[in-house]
Amino acid sequence: MKQSGSVWPQHLLQWFWRVKRDLPWRNTEDPYAIWVSEVMLQQTQVKTVIPYYQKFLKRFPTVRSLAEAELEEVLEMWRGLGYYSRARHLWEGARFVFEHCEGKVPETYENLLKIPGVGEYTAGAIASIAYQERVPAIDGNVNRVLARLIAWEEPTAKVKSRRVFRELLKEAQSSKYPGDFNQALMELGATLCAPKNVRCGECPLEIECDAHRLGQELAFPVKQEQPRVMEAFRFTLMIRKGDQLLVRKRPSSGLLADLWEFPGEEILKHDLQISNNSNDCIVAAESGELYGKSDQVLNREFLRPGFWYDLYQRVVSDHSQDENMKKKLEKGLEVKGPIFHIFSHRRWEMYWVDLEWPDEISDIGLCWVSREELKRMALPVAFQKLLEEPNRNYEG
DNA sequence: AAGCCGGGGGG
DNA sequence: CCCCCAGGCTT
Numbered sequence: 001m002k003q004s005g006s007v008w009p010q011h012l013l014q015w016f017w018r019v020k021r022d023l024p025w026r027n028t029e030d031p032y033a034i035w036v037s038e039v040m041l042q043q044t045q046v047k048t049v050i051p052y053y054q055k056f057l058k059r060f061p062t063v064r065s066l067a068e069a070e071l072e073e074v075l076e077m078w079r080g081l082g083y084y085s086r087a088r089h090l091w092e093g094a095r096f097v098f099e100h101c102e103g104k105v106p107e108t109y110e111n112l113l114k115i116p117g118v119g120e121y122t123a124g125a126i127a128s129i130a131y132q133e134r135v136p137a138i139d140g141n142v143n144r145v146l147a148r149l150i151a152w153e154e155p156t157a158k159v160k161s162r163r164v165f166r167e168l169l170k171e172a173q174s175s176k177y178p179g180d181f182n183q184a185l186m187e188l189g190a191t192l193c194a195p196k197n198v199r200c201g202e203c204p205l206e207i208e209c210d211a212h213r214l215g216q217e218l219a220f221p222v223k224q225e226q227p228r229v230m231e232a233f234r235f236t237l238m239i240r241k242g243d244q245l246l247v248r249k250r251p252s253s254g255l256l257a258d259l260w261e262f263p264g265e266e267i268l269k270h271d272l273q274i275s276n277n278s279n280d281c282i283v284a285a286e287s288g289e290l291y292g293k294s295d296q297v298l299n300r301e302f303l304r305p306g307f308w309y310d311l312y313q314r315v316v317s318d319h320s321q322d323e324n325m326k327k328k329l330e331k332g333l334e335v336k337g338p339i340f341h342i343f344s345h346r347r348w349e350m351y352w353v354d355l356e357w358p359d360e361i362s363d364i365g366l367c368w369v370s371r372e373e374l375k376r377m378a379l380p381v382a383f384q385k386l387l388e389e390p391n392r393n394y395e396g
Numbered sequence: 397a398a399g400c401c402g403g404g405g406g407g
Numbered sequence: 408c409c410c411c412c413a414g415g416c417t418t
Contacts, residue, residue: 042413043404082403089415119415140413159397196406 015204016184031105031130067098089117129179136169141189147221151210155224236264236352244368341382
């Protein structure tokens with residue numbers, strides 16, 4: 001960690017004062033105007049923002065004028081900037097200030113935070129720039145600059161990273177010019193310390209920067225590790241009656257929420273544990289989880305008629321055909337698969353069996369649909385694949 | 397802590 | 408064209 005008494009904050013400020021662009025929101029101390037600029041700059045480049053900023057402030061020069069405007073007109077002024085929900089948030093924030101703060105933008109970081117749509121970053125920017133409060137304003141640019149400065153090895157979004165960065169800035173931030181200090185960091189990130197094209201030769205922090213010392217500027221900030229792919233089996237019952245197939249609706253949260261599926265179960269390979277049982281079987285625990293002695297054992301286990309019969313019993317609540325189904329599964333068990341399906345964070349190894357059902361079924365969660373109807377329903381691709389491969393018999 | 401929102405910009 | 412993403416909010 002950089003020690004207090006470090007000189008880089010001075011270098012940074014002097015660089016900023018030397019190169020800073022003359023932007024409209026840098027010629028005002030009006031917290032409302034700075035608020036507007038911050039919201040616009042969150043989503044768009046400086047040169048695009050300038051004309052919108054001027055037009056917007058001309059039409060809505062005060063919190064009151066914005067609060068009293070119709071949302072329609074605010075959105076109209078925003079047209080072309082994108083991210084219209086933020087225009088709405090700005091408008092709602094203005095109404096909040098008008099109503100709860102006597103029309104005056106709060107003067108402290110803490111009170112700015114109470115405005116809906118104003119988070120840590122925006123509150124910090126307004127407090128430091130308009131009121132010279134010594135608080136950080138950490139946006140994506142600042143995160144990148146700091147991560148490189150100290151060659152920080154964790155994703156910036158981590159709680160630990162945010163704590164370390166805040167501590168670092170607490171030491172470094174200028175007492176006399178906290179707003180300029182924050183703007184300088186952002187300017188640096190926007191111009192020299194860019195995501196891809198770094199210009200370290202011109203950077204005031206070149207000799208202080210750990211990433212540069214390592215020759216690894218682009219390695220920081222380290223990216224969030226993508227969630228590892230969870231491996232799972234997906235066992236499915238294709239229950240038919242003539243042209244009809246049995247389907248059910250998935251739960252309204254989680255994977256493939258509210259979509260349709262053929263009845264069955266997902267078993268995470270991660271959940272497979274060594275069984276206490278003396279025999280070599282997978283046992284269906286009360287929770288519905290399966291336990292096997294090893295992956296190898298499990299990989300064979302779904303060939304057992306008993307495995308599919310157990311699954312069938314957990315999945316179909318109409319037990320009138322139990323004997324019938326048991327016979328079918330024991331006599332001519334044909335397991336189909338594997339078919340693999342990959343989601344963003346999960347990988348299914350899919351197996352299924354075909355079953356004929358003789359007549360009506362009484363199960364509140366299940367319903368018959370024809371293949372024609374199925375085409376018009378929200379059936380995830382994973383299950384469509386099963387329909388397309390009726391002859392993929394498993395050959396252990 | 398992780399994901400969504402919902403559109404833009406960069407490669 | 409696809410991939411990635413800021414900042415605030417929700418779960």
